[in-house]
Amino acid sequence: MMPSHVGGIDIGGTKVAAIVAGESGPLARRVMPTPKSGPIDTLPEQAIALLRQACQDAGVAESDLGMVGVSSCGPFVKDGGLIGLATPNICGAHSPGLPNDWEVIPLEAGLRRHLPAVRIENDCVAALVAERTFGAVVDEPDCVYVTWSTGIGFGFCVDGHVLRGKNGNAGHAGHMLISERQDAICGCGNRGDVEGLIAGRNLGDRLGMPTAELFAAARAGDAAALAHVHEAARWFGRALYDVTTCLDTRQFVIGGSVWLHHGEWLAPLVSEEIRRHFPALTDGVELRMTKLGNLVADLGALCLVLPDDWISAWRGTQPWSRLAPLPG
Secondary structure, eight states, X not given: OOOSEEEEEEEOSSEEEEEEEETTEEEEEEEEEOOOSSSTTHHHHHHHHHXXXXXXXXXXXXXXXXXXXXXXXXXXXXXXXEEEEOXXXXXXXXXXXXXXXXXXXXXXXXXXXTOSSEEEEEHHHHHHHHHHHHSTTXXXXXXXXXXXXXXXXXXXXXXXXXXXXXXXXTTOGGGOBOOOOTTOBOTTSOBSBHHHHHSHHHHHHHHTSOHHHHHHHHHTTOHHHHHHHHHHXXXXXXXXXXXXXXXXXXXXXXXXXXXXXXXXXXXXXXXXXXXTSOHHHHTTOEEEEOSSGGGHHHHHHHHTXXXXXXXXXXXXXXXXXXXXXXXX
16 A cells, blocks of 8 residues: 655754655655764664654654655664664764764664664665656666765766665765875775865865865965865866766766855866766766755655655656755
8 A cells, every 4th residue: 555655864964854745745844963972872763753753743643654765874884684874974983073982873773663664775875866766867877976065975876776785885985095195084084085185074174274265265266275176176076087987977966065055166177077088988978966956865865765656746846845945
C-alpha cells in the first residue's frame, strides 16, 4: 500500500533538518544546530525528536510515515552491520577540539529504534538523486553532483547508476591528494587534499582571514585576494578534471555556499582548468549550477523514499518552492 506521507532527515556538520511531505508536497520542516555533546546516541535521538516536531507541525501521525530518507555527511563505517557515522566535523575522537569523545555514532541503529523503514545515503549522493529527480540533470545518466562549501563532496552517476561503494562512501573525492602543500590541512588529517586546499573553512584558516572576507576582497579587486581565489578555482577545476578522467562524465552540477555565492564568476576559471588538459576526455564537459540551491540535501533525503507516482506531479508543481531557503 502506498504511504500517505514520507519523511526526510538531513544531517550536516552545522545543522540537522527534518521534513515531512505528503502527495501534494512538503508540509513542514524543522531545523536545529547539529548536537555535538552528550551521550554517543545524542545525534540520532535528537534527529528523531526533530522529525516528530515536524510531524506535529504538519498534523501527521508518526505512524503515517511510510519511509524516512536520511541524507548525512560522512564518512560512514559499518557498525555491527549497520551504518555508523565517523565524520571529523561531529565526532570528537577525530577532531579533538569538539566537546565529545565520539568515535563512531551508531546512526542507523539509533534511528531504527524508532523508524522501522529508513534509508541512509551520503549527503552528496542524496543531493545527486535530487538533482536527477527535480533539478539540473533530470534523468542524465552520466553526471556528478559537487558541493563546494565548508567541505568538498561529490556524488557520482555513471551509465545511469548511482555509485555507493562498499560502505556507502563513494564520492569522497574531496580527499584526493593533489598537492604537496603542508599548510593545507584537512579535518581528516590529510595535508594537500582538495578539501584542505579550498574548502571554505580550511581556505580561510590557512590565509588567516574569514573566507567570506577573502572572496569579498577578491570581488572588490584586491590583487592578493584575487590571486588566492583564482588559485582555489584552479585547484577545484583540477579536482573536476581528475574526476572526469576517472568517470568520463558529461555534466557537473555544483552547489554549496561558496559556489552559490561565487560560482557565476569562478565558472570560467574552473572550466578552463578542466579543458586545458587532455581534450579527448574533457571536450563537452559542462558545469551547471544546482537548481535546488541549499534545499538540495533536504529534498535529497525525501527523494530517497519518494513514491514514484508522486514524482511527475511534483515536477510540474515544484512544491518545494514554498519552503523558505535556508540561510547561508
